[in-house]
Amino acid sequence: MSSSIRSSALLFRNATTQSNLMKMRNRVNTVKDQAVSGLKVREASDAPASWPYVSDLVDSIGDQEVLGKNAGRAISMLGVADSTLREASSVMKRAREVAVRFSTGSFNDEDRASAASEIDGLRDSMLDLANTDVGGRYIFSGNAYDAPAFDSTGAYVGSNDTPTITIGEDGDSVTAGFDGAEVFLDSLTALEDLADAMRTGTPADIQDQIDPVDLAMKDVITTRSIAGGQYKRATDVQTLTESLTVVLNESLAEEVATDPFESYQEFTQLTQSLEATLQLTARSNSMSTLFSRI
Amino acid sequence: MSIRTTMLSGASGLAAASAGIAATSQNVANATTPGYSRRDVAQRAADPLVGRVVLGQGVNVEGFTRATNERVVEQQIDAGADLARAETREQSLAPLEVYLDPVDGTGPRTAMGAFFDALTASARDPADAGLRRDVVAQGGSMARVFNRTAEALSAAESGQDRTIRGGVDDLNAILEEVSVINVKIVAAGGNLRAGDMADRRDQLMREAGKLAGVELDIQPDGTATGRIAGHVVVSGADVRPLSVQADGSITVPVGEGAITVDDKLNGQMGGLVQARTATRTMRTDLDDTVSGLADALNTASAGGYDRNGVAGADMLDYDPSAPGATVNFAISDPDELAYADGALALAGDGGNLARMMAVENTAVVGTQTAAESMSALTSALGTNIRNSRAEAAQSDAILLDLDELNASLSGVNLDEEATNLLTYQAAYQAAAKVVQTADQLMGVLMEMV
Numbered sequence: 001m002s003s004s005i006r007s008s009a010l011l012f013r014n015a016t017t018q019s020n021l022m023k024m025r026n027r028v029n030t031v032k033d034q035a036v037s038g039l040k041v042r043e044a045s046d047a048p049a050s051w052p053y054v055s056d057l058v059d060s061i062g063d064q065e066v067l068g069k070n071a072g073r074a075i076s077m078l079g080v081a082d083s084t085l086r087e088a089s090s091v092m093k094r095a096r097e098v099a100v101r102f103s104t105g106s107f108n109d110e111d112r113a114s115a116a117s118e119i120d121g122l123r124d125s126m127l128d129l130a131n132t133d134v135g136g137r138y139i140f141s142g143n144a145y146d147a148p149a150f151d152s153t154g155a156y157v158g159s160n161d162t163p164t165i166t167i168g169e170d171g172d173s174v175t176a177g178f179d180g181a182e183v184f185l186d187s188l189t190a191l192e193d194l195a196d197a198m199r200t201g202t203p204a205d206i207q208d209q210i211d212p213v214d215l216a217m218k219d220v221i222t223t224r225s226i227a228g229g230q231y232k233r234a235t236d237v238q239t240l241t242e243s244l245t246v247v248l249n250e251s252l253a254e255e256v257a258t259d260p261f262e263s264y265q266e267f268t269q270l271t272q273s274l275e276a277t278l279q280l281t282a283r284s285n286s287m288s289t290l291f292s293r294i
Numbered sequence: 295m296s297i298r299t300t301m302l303s304g305a306s307g308l309a310a311a312s313a314g315i316a317a318t319s320q321n322v323a324n325a326t327t328p329g330y331s332r333r334d335v336a337q338r339a340a341d342p343l344v345g346r347v348v349l350g351q352g353v354n355v356e357g358f359t360r361a362t363n364e365r366v367v368e369q370q371i372d373a374g375a376d377l378a379r380a381e382t383r384e385q386s387l388a389p390l391e392v393y394l395d396p397v398d399g400t401g402p403r404t405a406m407g408a409f410f411d412a413l414t415a416s417a418r419d420p421a422d423a424g425l426r427r428d429v430v431a432q433g434g435s436m437a438r439v440f441n442r443t444a445e446a447l448s449a450a451e452s453g454q455d456r457t458i459r460g461g462v463d464d465l466n467a468i469l470e471e472v473s474v475i476n477v478k479i480v481a482a483g484g485n486l487r488a489g490d491m492a493d494r495r496d497q498l499m500r501e502a503g504k505l506a507g508v509e510l511d512i513q514p515d516g517t518a519t520g521r522i523a524g525h526v527v528v529s530g531a532d533v534r535p536l537s538v539q540a541d542g543s544i545t546v547p548v549g550e551g552a553i554t555v556d557d558k559l560n561g562q563m564g565g566l567v568q569a570r571t572a573t574r575t576m577r578t579d580l581d582d583t584v585s586g587l588a589d590a591l592n593t594a595s596a597g598g599y600d601r602n603g604v605a606g607a608d609m610l611d612y613d614p615s616a617p618g619a620t621v622n623f624a625i626s627d628p629d630e631l632a633y634a635d636g637a638l639a640l641a642g643d644g645g646n647l648a649r650m651m652a653v654e655n656t657a658v659v660g661t662q663t664a665a666e667s668m669s670a671l672t673s674a675l676g677t678n679i680r681n682s683r684a685e686a687a688q689s690d691a692i693l694l695d696l697d698e699l700n701a702s703l704s705g706v707n708l709d710e711e712a713t714n715l716l717t718y719q720a721a722y723q724a725a726a727k728v729v730q731t732a733d734q735l736m737g738v739l740m741e742m743v
Contacts, residue, residue: 019694042398043391044676045683051676052669055395059407059665066411073418137419143642146421163642166417170655171648173417256397 021277028270035263041256050255057252060169061245067167068241071234074165077176078231081139084132085183085224091122091129092187092217096210099194103207116198123191127154130184140180149180154188156181167237174230174237183223187216297739299351301732303340306352307725310337313355314718321706322715329497331704332361333489360489362704364512367496370696371503371510375560377689378504382565384682387572387675390450393443394672402580403668405439406587408432410654413647416633421601421641426628433623437610440584444618447577454570459538461505461563466535468502469520469528476517477531492516506536507560522546523558542570565682572678576671577618579659583667584610584617586658594653598632598646603639606632606646 034040044051131148141149141158149158158180164173190212197205317333324330336359340351395401412432416425475495482488502508508520520528525546534547545552556567588610595606613620635645659667
């Protein structure tokens, strides 16, 4: 730039060198901070253009964690519902077997009384199954799931709706409980009627109770298939949230994390340049040699 | 040509050499003085006497010149102002970033995310007291993060305002000093002192440029005229001081009135005004986000029933004059969260909770959701800071070049000064010899009388 180098120019050259030194020191500190924190992007000014994307990633990772837990809760509720309904369908199957056997009329009163007692027992089992809970949450009480679905008389005291659990970011949800009246009321009634027919009715009366038992069993099986479908959706979502969390974390790391090897390499290069510049600064400080010879 | 003339010529040579030594000593003494311009002696052969033999009468010292290029000084002032503006804006805005969602910290957006995550978790079991408690805790935390951010923005804004007022006082003091020096420069004429005054004036104008981007014009009489946005603020002995109005705007007196120059300032004050505008915008945007979010959540809450079957109360209350600073999570009893759609408030009734959760994805500020609004705000701040850094780096490089150019034009070269010193010393000795010889000739002549 200058044709004749004046000593003030030399001073300014030193100022330039010092300014460069400061810039290098700042960069060394930045690289050091990045290596220590593991983050190359901490604040919006580090990457303003991609900041909304980074914020969305951070948000989504949080969302996936919650949704995964929600799906986990739904899975445990639906898992218990499935095994309960399997039990319930076994109960109804057994009741049907008894009904079919006694509808032929070749049994004495004592046998029928004993069979009626068995049906009473099956009805009680069914009531117990209908009042199944997971940690105090009654699966078949509808939304009134903080209390048993049926009272001791067999009257439904739950609500006629189905609770759901949100498992998707768009509010997508799965059923995590059932209207017990829809599932069990017919079964309980059918079992009570069958027991009565066993005690007091003719074989033909018992025969008449087989259809209601079949229909009630269908309610149980239908509900079980709904629970199975919901269970599958919840497990799919849980698997998806797990893999999404991995992908989102990888994407976030790509945006904000430092590569330790790159940091080390840059740090080494910068410290070498810094040392070289320091030596240069020391040498360029000589001013005039002529004055010393006057 | 008389012996007397010879003696006088020799004497003028002595004076010229002395002046040269004076200039050299001044240059050497100020070799490291910032803003010092090298002095040279302006000398020329004295007018000759017209007689039988035409010969000069020695040398005339006409004064001291200042090695300077005013255009470079003006460019230095401009570049200094640009650098100061960018640096000040960056320094003023950068501390705010820590409040706005650093990746490893908490800000409004992360706090909102945590609150809505807690609501979503509540959907697992709307009756669960623990999950409800977490919503209340996250709601309170979100409100406090809004308060803290709004307070940081307000504090930054008042700090910027105070610094602007202080800067105007400093600038007026500098302009006052420039006017005093203008008068002295005219009075001093061409001697060394005038040069010193001009150096001081240039330094002051650099400071005024750095402070507010004052443009400099050097007049033929050596005085400086300073302008801001084309309006004269100092000229000769006159100063037109800047004022800060009650609303914080900066005005320059023009005629009988005053003109606002806020957006025309450069330098530190230009940077501060820009930072203040950006801070105000952020505060307004934050307030809009908070009020939008609060209104949407309160509307959702009002549509449902709490655990006791009571209609939903407001979740967030705020003072409309300062929503960010005053917002408060109004529900302290977790049972009062109105998740239920029906007045029976059944345990699993999360119908209204779904509406509350939907607020997260609802536009509450124009077409933006609360999270998008906060991201846009933070991103804008980040862009502003990054641009400031880039502008500062560019202006810094330009300024360094100009400083170097100015030093090469106006700086002191000690080798050159050492040579000058030897030359002037020899010239002085030679001139003294002439005087001595003339004296001896005069003595010979006198002895003849």
